[in-house]
Amino acid sequence: MIKRCFLTGEFVFYATSRAKRPHSFKRPQIKEVPKEFCPFCVENVHMTPGVLYATNDNKIRIVPNKYPFIDSDEKDFGIHDVLIDTDIHEEKMHNFSDEHMHRLMRVIQKRFSELEKTESIKYVQVFKNQGRDAGASQSHSHWQITALSVVPLKMEHLINVLRSYYYEHDRNCYLCNLEFGTRIVEENEHFISYLPADGKFAYGMDILPKRHIATIDDFTDNELLSFGIILRNSLKRLTTLLDGISYNVCLYSAPHSGDYKDFFHFYAQIIPRIGHMAGFEFSTGCYINSVLPEDGAKALREAKEDEPT
Numbered sequence: 001m002i003k004r005c006f007l008t009g010e011f012v013f014y015a016t017s018r019a020k021r022p023h024s025f026k027r028p029q030i031k032e033v034p035k036e037f038c039p040f041c042v043e044n045v046h047m048t049p050g051v052l053y054a055t056n057d058n059k060i061r062i063v064p065n066k067y068p069f070i071d072s073d074e075k076d077f078g079i080h081d082v083l084i085d086t087d088i089h090e091e092k093m094h095n096f097s098d099e100h101m102h103r104l105m106r107v108i109q110k111r112f113s114e115l116e117k118t119e120s121i122k123y124v125q126v127f128k129n130q131g132r133d134a135g136a137s138q139s140h141s142h143w144q145i146t147a148l149s150v151v152p153l154k155m156e157h158l159i160n161v162l163r164s165y166y167y168e169h170d171r172n173c174y175l176c177n178l179e180f181g182t183r184i185v186e187e188n189e190h191f192i193s194y195l196p197a198d199g200k201f202a203y204g205m206d207i208l209p210k211r212h213i214a215t216i217d218d219f220t221d222n223e224l225l226s227f228g229i230i231l232r233n234s235l236k237r238l239t240t241l242l243d244g245i246s247y248n249v250c251l252y253s254a255p256h257s258g259d260y261k262d263f264f265h266f267y268a269q270i271i272p273r274i275g276h277m278a279g280f281e282f283s284t285g286c287y288i289n290s291v292l293p294e295d296g297a298k299a300l301r302e303a304k305e306d307e308p309t
Ligand SMILES: [Zn+2]
Pocket: 035, 038, 039, 040, 041, 088, 089, 090, 140
């Protein structure tokens, strides 16, 4: 079966004949960098180039990336932050408390808003690489926040698709109109976590605010709490199902540099890193997904029951 992802236009080949049972996706745990060599542990603060922000207990800190891919001195200006989201070397985000997730989301919102207002910044991307297969070079849990002087093609395309849908559907938002069927994983007062019907990644989840909100800037404090909890719970299910899995989390907010709020709907994407992008994906821009979204959602809903007590 072939589907076309509505938001990105990419083709997805659902290859269930290649489906593997979840346990065969399990990957070995990544060896931790020893604490004494970890630049993100508070006692090694001298290993990072300064501190941009820290909570008063140092549990959450933002530091400049030591190896930025964009330079704040360059003509093509950009900012590349690292947000260290815990002071405990081995702790992973799927085990954070409700309160800690709330604080973390407040810090992300605050920094996002500051960077957006920086002169010549057109777009801010917030993301997390967890595990080596997801591109993390440090095992200590962290996020990255990049502020760019350009709007990337992927975001430009997303804006165009959502804008077209809005005007072709009597000013209705595509994501407000979504139906989830049996693909819901978690739900709370303000958010829903589900597998998209045209999802590219096995067990990949999107998280959507129930209210039409274009950017994390506009989340209320209650929504920040709800978002933190549903993100943590969704990751908990994923890591229960696939022990040691690497994953990316990406947050998509409307760029402040345009008038997109009517049709752009914030969403977060969880990408489990099962297998690697290879020749087929790079050459065609198509994806192979060996787990149907309905089956993936069912496995994730049931995963919590397997949680060790
Ligand atoms: Zn550390």
